[in-house]
Amino acid sequence: xxxxxxxxxxxxxxxxxxxxxxxxxxxxxxxxxxxxxxxxxxxxxxxxxxxxxxxxxxxxxxxxxxxxxxxxxxxxxxxxxxxxxxxxxxxxxxxxxxxxxxxxxxxxxxxxxxxxxxxxxxxxxxxxxxxxxxxxxxxxxxxxxxxxxxxxxxxxxxxxxxxxxxxxxxxxxxxxxxxxxxxxxxxxxxxxxxxxxxxxxxxxxxxxxxxxxxxxxxxxxxxxxxxxxxxxxxxxxxxxxxxxxxxxxxxxxxxxxxxxxxxxxxxxxxxxxxxxxxxxxxxxxxxxxxxxxxxxxxxxxxxxxxxxxxxxxxxxxxxxxxxxxxxxxxxxxxxxxxxxxxxxxxxxxxxxxxxxxxxxxxxxxxxxxxxxxxxxxxxxxxxxxxxxxxxxxxxxxxxxxxxxxxxxxxxxxxxxxxxxxxxxxxxxxxxxxxxxxxxxxxxxxxxxxxxxxxxxxxxxxxxxxx
Amino acid sequence: xxxxxxxxxxxxxxxxxxxxxxxxxxxxxxxxxxxxxxxxxxxxxxxxxxxxxxxxxxxxxxxxxxxxxxxxxxxxxxxxxxxxxxxxxxxxxxxxxxxxxxxxxxxxxxxxxxxxxxxxxxxxxxxxxxxxxxxxxxxxxxxxxxxxxxxxxxxxxxxxxxxxxxxxxxxxxxxxxxxxxxxxxxxxxxxxxxxxxxxxxxxxxxxxxxxxxxxxxxxxxxxxxxxxxxxxxxxxxxxxxxxxxxxxxxxxxxxxxxxxxxxxxxxxxxxxxxxxxxxxxxxxxxxxxxxxxxxxxxxxxxxxxxxxxxxxxxxxxxxxxxxxxxxxxxxxxxxxxxxxxxxxxxxxxxxxxxxxxxxxxxxxxxxxxxxxxxxxxxxxxxxxxxxxxxxxxxxxxxxxxxxxxxxxxxxxx
Numbered sequence: 001x002x003x004x005x006x007x008x009x010x011x012x013x014x015x016x017x018x019x020x021x022x023x024x025x026x027x028x029x030x031x032x033x034x035x036x037x038x039x040x041x042x043x044x045x046x047x048x049x050x051x052x053x054x055x056x057x058x059x060x061x062x063x064x065x066x067x068x069x070x071x072x073x074x075x076x077x078x079x080x081x082x083x084x085x086x087x088x089x090x091x092x093x094x095x096x097x098x099x100x101x102x103x104x105x106x107x108x109x110x111x112x113x114x115x116x117x118x119x120x121x122x123x124x125x126x127x128x129x130x131x132x133x134x135x136x137x138x139x140x141x142x143x144x145x146x147x148x149x150x151x152x153x154x155x156x157x158x159x160x161x162x163x164x165x166x167x168x169x170x171x172x173x174x175x176x177x178x179x180x181x182x183x184x185x186x187x188x189x190x191x192x193x194x195x196x197x198x199x200x201x202x203x204x205x206x207x208x209x210x211x212x213x214x215x216x217x218x219x220x221x222x223x224x225x226x227x228x229x230x231x232x233x234x235x236x237x238x239x240x241x242x243x244x245x246x247x248x249x250x251x252x253x254x255x256x257x258x259x260x261x262x263x264x265x266x267x268x269x270x271x272x273x274x275x276x277x278x279x280x281x282x283x284x285x286x287x288x289x290x291x292x293x294x295x296x297x298x299x300x301x302x303x304x305x306x307x308x309x310x311x312x313x314x315x316x317x318x319x320x321x322x323x324x325x326x327x328x329x330x331x332x333x334x335x336x337x338x339x340x341x342x343x344x345x346x347x348x349x350x351x352x353x354x355x356x357x358x359x360x361x362x363x364x365x366x367x368x369x370x371x372x373x374x375x376x377x378x379x380x381x382x383x384x385x386x387x388x389x390x391x392x393x394x395x396x397x398x399x400x401x402x403x404x405x406x407x408x409x410x411x412x413x414x415x416x417x418x419x420x421x422x423x424x425x426x427x428x429x430x431x432x433x434x435x436x437x438x439x440x441x442x443x444x445x446x447x448x449x450x451x452x453x454x455x456x457x458x459x460x461x462x463x464x465x466x
Numbered sequence: 467x468x469x470x471x472x473x474x475x476x477x478x479x480x481x482x483x484x485x486x487x488x489x490x491x492x493x494x495x496x497x498x499x500x501x502x503x504x505x506x507x508x509x510x511x512x513x514x515x516x517x518x519x520x521x522x523x524x525x526x527x528x529x530x531x532x533x534x535x536x537x538x539x540x541x542x543x544x545x546x547x548x549x550x551x552x553x554x555x556x557x558x559x560x561x562x563x564x565x566x567x568x569x570x571x572x573x574x575x576x577x578x579x580x581x582x583x584x585x586x587x588x589x590x591x592x593x594x595x596x597x598x599x600x601x602x603x604x605x606x607x608x609x610x611x612x613x614x615x616x617x618x619x620x621x622x623x624x625x626x627x628x629x630x631x632x633x634x635x636x637x638x639x640x641x642x643x644x645x646x647x648x649x650x651x652x653x654x655x656x657x658x659x660x661x662x663x664x665x666x667x668x669x670x671x672x673x674x675x676x677x678x679x680x681x682x683x684x685x686x687x688x689x690x691x692x693x694x695x696x697x698x699x700x701x702x703x704x705x706x707x708x709x710x711x712x713x714x715x716x717x718x719x720x721x722x723x724x725x726x727x728x729x730x731x732x733x734x735x736x737x738x739x740x741x742x743x744x745x746x747x748x749x750x751x752x753x754x755x756x757x758x759x760x761x762x763x764x765x766x767x768x769x770x771x772x773x774x775x776x777x778x779x780x781x782x783x784x785x786x787x788x789x790x791x792x793x794x795x796x797x798x799x800x801x802x803x804x805x806x807x808x809x810x811x812x813x814x815x816x817x818x819x820x821x822x823x824x825x826x827x828x829x830x831x832x833x834x835x836x837x838x839x840x841x842x843x844x845x846x847x848x849x850x851x852x853x854x855x856x857x858x859x860x861x862x863x864x865x866x867x868x869x870x871x872x873x874x875x876x877x878x879x
Binding site: 433 | 598599600601603604607619625626
C-alpha cells in the first residue's frame, strides 16, 4: 500500500491549480484538486473570462457608431444589460465546465471542500458531508487572491464594489467612480463607459497604468478620454460617504486642492491580496511576508513537501504566471525540473481596453533607472497600412534594447490587437533573436504585425513607413 | 562542363584539411577513384579519391594550403574548356549553383565506402554549434569560440547565460602554443590546423565540462616485470610482448570488474559501454592520437600486443582509419619513457576515466617486516569524471588495478 493517498494534492482549481494538476497527471502523479468554489478560480468565474465576455459585447455595442456611419439606424431603446450580464455568466459557466472536463479527462479527482494543512503531508478537508483527512506526498497551494480592501472603502458589493461585485451586478449604474487605474480599473472603466455609464477614474499616481511604459499610458489615457472617461490622476480619495442616492467622496490633488466627487456607485480596484490565511501555514512554520507565502527555487516553501504558486506568492498576480509557476513546481516534483523560477522579464502583461496594451520586460524608465545603455524605438500605428484601413491607426510599438548588443530588453505595444501581437516580440526575447532577425523576416501585408517588423527595423535604423 | 574540386570531409570530425601533396598535375586526366591528393585531416593523412572524371584544369590550392570542407581546391573538366567563370566564383558559392550541387551529390555517390561514411558523419557532426542569434553576437563581440561552450538552451543550444563567465578568447598578443624554434627573438605565429585544432577543442571541452578528480597510487611492478620476462622467454624474440599490452590487459580486467567506470556521461543519462575499448595515447611528434584495442577484456596479452603494434605503425604513418581511433571507452597515457614520475591526464571523451602512468623506478620501500627493500615502483593516476564516477568507485577501481598489476595472476583469480 502506498504511503500516501496521493502524490500531489492541490488546493485551488484556478488557472494555477488546474493547470498544475493536468501537468502532474501528464507526468504520472496521482493528483487531487481541492476547490471550495467552482473550478476555474477567479480567472474563470470573476475575472479574465467574464470580463472578456463583457468587453466583447461592449465593443460590439460601441461599434454601433460605425454602423450609423454606414447609414444604418439602430434602435438602442431595448438595450438590456441583464442580457449582457447573463451572457457573461454563461461564458463563466462554459469556462468552469471546460476546466472540470479537462480534469476529468486527465483522471484527476476534484473534491469540493475547504482545506487546511495539518502536517507537511496531511490536509484536513471540510466538505458538505463533514470533515475528513487526506494525505499526500506533496502539497501545492494555489489558493489565489481576493480584491484588496482599503480602510474606509470596505466592500458592501451594493454601492462599494469590488471587481467581483461589479461582474456580479446585473444592472448598470448611471455613474461610477473607479479607484485605481491599473489593469482591472481601466478595463472595467472601458466596459462601463462603452455601455453608457458615466465613469471617473481616480489614481494616486501621476498616470494611468502606472506599471506600463509612460508612452503607453499616454496613448491609453488620451484615447479613453476621447471615449468619455474622466481621469483624475495624482489624486487621493478619502471620506467615502454612502446615501440612498449614491456615494460621495473627497478627492485631493497633489497641489492640495480638495473637492467632492459623487456617483451612484464606486469600484475599488487597488490591487489584490493573497489568500494565505486559514490554510494552517503558520502552524507548519511556513514563512509568510506581508501576506505572501515565501518560496524558493521551484516555488518550494520552507516545508519541503509544500509548494505555493500564483497570486499567493510575491510574483505578478496574473493567471498565466500562476499556470507557469505551477508547471515549474510540478515538473520539479515529478523529477523533470529544469527551470527554477519564472524569469520575470519573460512575463507578458495585457490590458484589454481599446486600444489595448501588451508588454513585457523593461520600460524605458526602468532601463534608465538601472543605468543601462539602451536604444529605444517607437513605431506609430499611423505607419501601418492595415491600421489605417480599418480606422485603428492609434497606437505604437516600442522596443527597448541594449545599445551595443541589441538584446531585446522590453517590448511595449499599445493599439488594436496589442495583446495578441506582443507575443512575437516576446518570442524573440525568449529565443534570443535580435531585432535584425524580425526586421528581415517577411510579414504579410496588410497586417498589424507589420508594425513590429517596422519597429525592429527602426532599431536597426531603417524603418520604411515613417 | 567544368566543375570545382571541393575539399571533402575525410574523417567524421574533419572541418578542414591541409593538402600534403598533389598526386596529379594540371593536364592529367582523372578517373573516379584516382587519388587526387593527400590530405592531412584532424587525425591522419588520408588519400582523397576523386569522385569526378575529366582533366585537371587548375590547381587552386597548392600543397601546404589548408581548405575548409566545401572549399574549392581545384577545377576539373574537359581539356581546353574555359574556366574563367568558375575560377572567379567565390569559394563558398551558393549551393544552388548547379555545378556545386552536382559535385556534391557525386561525392556522396563515391563507391569508396569509408569516404562515404565519413562524409555522412561529418554532415551530421559539422552542423555547427547551435546558438541563439544573441549568443552568436555576444561571442563574436567578445571573441569566444562557441564550439567550446556547452549550451543549456533548448536542444543544447548555446544561449546568453552560457557565455557568462566565459573568458574572452581575444588574446592580448597572439603567442604560439608550441614554439620550439624561436631563435630570432621574435614571436612566431603557428597556424592551428588539423590534429592540433581537434586536440585543443576536444580536450578543452573535456576539462571544462567534465568535473575531473584525480587518484594516485604507487604500484610495485616487480611481479609484472618478472611475469613479462618469463613469458617473453617463450616467444620468438621478434614478437616480444610490450609492457603496454600487459597494462591494457590488466586495466581491461579491472574495468570488467568495475563496469561503472567503463561508462560515459550523456547529459540526461549515463551510458555503460558493453565493450571495453582501450585507447593508448601515441605521440606523433606534431600531435597525438589514441589507437584503440577493441574489446580488450576478451583478448589475451599476446593478441593485444600484436594489434597494438599494427595500430602504432599505422598511427606513425598517419593511416589510421576513424574507427581505429575514435570512441575509446577508457584511455591510457604513458609518459614513463620521459622520466615523468607522475602526472594527471585530461579525460578523453566519450570515456569517463584516463590512466596516466609514470616511470618505473627502483625505490626504497618499507617491506612487510618493516625492513627497507628495493622495489620497482610506478606511480599511476586515474582522472575520473565525477558526473559518472564517485570517489569511492574510483578508489575501488584503482585499488583493483593496483592489485592486478602487483599480482598479475589475480587476472585469472
